Amino acid sequence: MLVLTGLDGLGWLLLTLAPLLFLQRVLHREIQAVLLMITRHPGLTVGVFSLFFFPGVILHELSHFIMAKLLRVPTGRVSFIPQTTSEGYLQLGYVETAKSDIVRDSLIGAAPIISGGLFIAYAAIFHLDLLPLWDVLRNGQVGLFILGLGLIPKVKDFLPWLYLTFAVSSTMLPSASDRYAWRPVGLWILVLLVLAILAGAGPWMLAYLAPWVNAFLRSAALVFGLSALVHLVLLLPFFLFHRVLTRLTGIDVGQ
Numbered sequence: 001m002l003v004l005t006g007l008d009g010l011g012w013l014l015l016t017l018a019p020l021l022f023l024q025r026v027l028h029r030e031i032q033a034v035l036l037m038i039t040r041h042p043g044l045t046v047g048v049f050s051l052f053f054f055p056g057v058i059l060h061e062l063s064h065f066i067m068a069k070l071l072r073v074p075t076g077r078v079s080f081i082p083q084t085t086s087e088g089y090l091q092l093g094y095v096e097t098a099k100s101d102i103v104r105d106s107l108i109g110a111a112p113i114i115s116g117g118l119f120i121a122y123a124a125i126f127h128l129d130l131l132p133l134w135d136v137l138r139n140g141q142v143g144l145f146i147l148g149l150g151l152i153p154k155v156k157d158f159l160p161w162l163y164l165t166f167a168v169s170s171t172m173l174p175s176a177s178d179r180y181a182w183r184p185v186g187l188w189i190l191v192l193l194v195l196a197i198l199a200g201a202g203p204w205m206l207a208y209l210a211p212w213v214n215a216f217l218r219s220a221a222l223v224f225g226l227s228a229l230v231h232l233v234l235l236l237p238f239f240l241f242h243r244v245l246t247r248l249t250g251i252d253v254g255q
Helices: 002-006 008-039 042-052 054-070 102-126 131-138 142-154 158-169 182-198 202-249
Strands: 075-079 094-097
Touching (some): 158 202
Antiparallel strands (some): 075 094
């Protein structure tokens, strides 16, 4: 019970990451559907859709590039132009980096989520004032949460900061290629933890290491929760606009 209480940040991380992934997928689908119904051109839809996330793509790829330079890993070409991969996926940008050791590769892969998380925390807390809204939602105060949603647009410079937070939060999560070195690093950490526990260091880690890990997990959960909140705020207008276009045109490309 003590272990579970001391690592409640892990639970919050899982509870916020899952909604973020779900809302991100649904919102992206709604945006694509609206754009396709307006443009009636798949290529133009892809181009405009990519522009929605351009600030986030720049931050994502520059984070890879800067981290690689800091760790003295050679870099190649950098692109911010969207391309369709051979598997049929849309790649918004890329940075070519040389393979190094798993620690440096893991840090390079994690760079976008670090920089993106810092940006989202700054924008959501100091410019969008979303922290009180997140607190009432976390406490299950649905009435206050709905009331707070109506007050958000009154925040100064609401639209530009909402857009930037959305663009960054939608592009900060690592791709499969970014995460390839995470598994071996995670296995090494797990092995070291097991050995430390077998050596009798369990109580020490619970007393001194667990609070730091829990604080990190809670911070990550806060970033994911705020990101999910931004996606939720934007989902409603796109969902309604999609339905209005469907009624006007008699076509629903989202189905």
